[in-house]
Amino acid sequence: MWDIVGQEKAVNFLQKSLLRGSLAHAYLLVGPPHVGKMALAVNIAMAVNCESPEPPCGKCASCLRIAAGKQADIQIIELGKIAESAEGESKTKISVEQVDQILHAVNLAPFEGKYRVFIIDGVEYMSIAAANRLLKTIEEPVQNVIFVLLTANESLVPVTIVSRCQKIELLPVAAEVIEQALISRHQVEPEKAKLLARIANGCFGWAVTAMRDETLVQQRIEWLDAWRDTFGADYDRRFVFAAKMVEKYSQNRNTVQQKLDLLLSWWHDLLLAKVGCEKDIRNVDFQNELKTTAAGYSLGQIRAFIGRIQSAKEQLGLNINPQLVMEVLMLNMPEHNV
Numbered sequence: 001m002w003d004i005v006g007q008e009k010a011v012n013f014l015q016k017s018l019l020r021g022s023l024a025h026a027y028l029l030v031g032p033p034h035v036g037k038m039a040l041a042v043n044i045a046m047a048v049n050c051e052s053p054e055p056p057c058g059k060c061a062s063c064l065r066i067a068a069g070k071q072a073d074i075q076i077i078e079l080g081k082i083a084e085s086a087e088g089e090s091k092t093k094i095s096v097e098q099v100d101q102i103l104h105a106v107n108l109a110p111f112e113g114k115y116r117v118f119i120i121d122g123v124e125y126m127s128i129a130a131a132n133r134l135l136k137t138i139e140e141p142v143q144n145v146i147f148v149l150l151t152a153n154e155s156l157v158p159v160t161i162v163s164r165c166q167k168i169e170l171l172p173v174a175a176e177v178i179e180q181a182l183i184s185r186h187q188v189e190p191e192k193a194k195l196l197a198r199i200a201n202g203c204f205g206w207a208v209t210a211m212r213d214e215t216l217v218q219q220r221i222e223w224l225d226a227w228r229d230t231f232g233a234d235y236d237r238r239f240v241f242a243a244k245m246v247e248k249y250s251q252n253r254n255t256v257q258q259k260l261d262l263l264l265s266w267w268h269d270l271l272l273a274k275v276g277c278e279k280d281i282r283n284v285d286f287q288n289e290l291k292t293t294a295a296g297y298s299l300g301q302i303r304a305f306i307g308r309i310q311s312a313k314e315q316l317g318l319n320i321n322p323q324l325v326m327e328v329l330m331l332n333m334p335e336h337n338v
């Protein structure tokens with residue numbers, strides 16, 4: 001049985017290919033961070049090496065060794081981590097030499113299982129030369145070798161690589177499915193499961209990480225507190241906040257985008273509260289406040305500001321001056337009519 005939460009379409013497709021014996025030599029799993037790409041990749045590795053008549057069984061010696069990360073034929077390479085730990089020029093791109101090191105085992109026969117599986121996470125981190133090196137390997141399929149490439153950002157993966165792979169898209173998982181899985185698989189108490197499932201943005205992996213690491217939920221509260229402070233503040237205070245965001249942006253762009261996502265989720269919740277769809281609210285731990293606050297804004301104000309936040313996110317992505325972007329966002333924050 002495939003040990004995956006949600007992703008029925010992807011799993012059905014893979015299961016059929018497995019039964020028909022029509023597996024591809026290379027897969028590209030596309031989906032947001034923590035949506036389950038790595039879990040699916042490991043399941044593929046289990047499925048092709050499984051010893052039972054119903055692969056992946058999750059119980060045979062091979063499945064258990066792969067699940068424990070101990071099967072020598074399964075290589076997991078996390079390019080994002082390698083890129084971040086590298087120094088200087090190569091900081092954001094993986095070089096040809098690094099790819100060569102990774103691929104040296106491609107032509108060796110499987111050591112203990114039926115298939116060698118190379119799981120490469122973060123293919124978008126490769127330099128063009130490195131991607132071409134990988135492409136060459138994929139273009140000349142080796143028997144009993146399967147590549148599973150993972151990316152959260154398909155637009156940064158060279159088209160030549162994408163076109164040589166069987167692409168499988170992983171979609172955000174419904175909050176109810178995540179909630180149930182947290183309760184049944186990890187015995188999370190219902191109230192906590194409900195909150196984690198809703199703030200996970202469809203990513204089960206994030207919910208599991210947050211379940212184990214309280215600081216993630218705590219950090220969300222701190223970020224929300226900081227945003228909530230700006231809502232009723234005067235322009236001076238808002239601009240001080242904007243300046244802090246700009247400073248943060250120069251250190252870590254991702255964090256600022258995540259903070260804007262959180263702001264967006266808050267205003268989206270206000271919209272839901274305003275139109276009476278409270279059951280779909282994400283920030284369920286602030287449900288009462290959202291309801292009261294929504295009453296102080298018009299629907300038009302909420303909608304317009306959601307548009308402003310989305311524009312700010314896009315503009316940062318387009319490298320527009322972050323100070324300008326943040327200040328405009330602060331100026332457009334609607335006034336509360338109480």
Ligand SMILES: [Zn+2]
Binds near residue numbers: 049
């Ligand atoms: Zn098995």
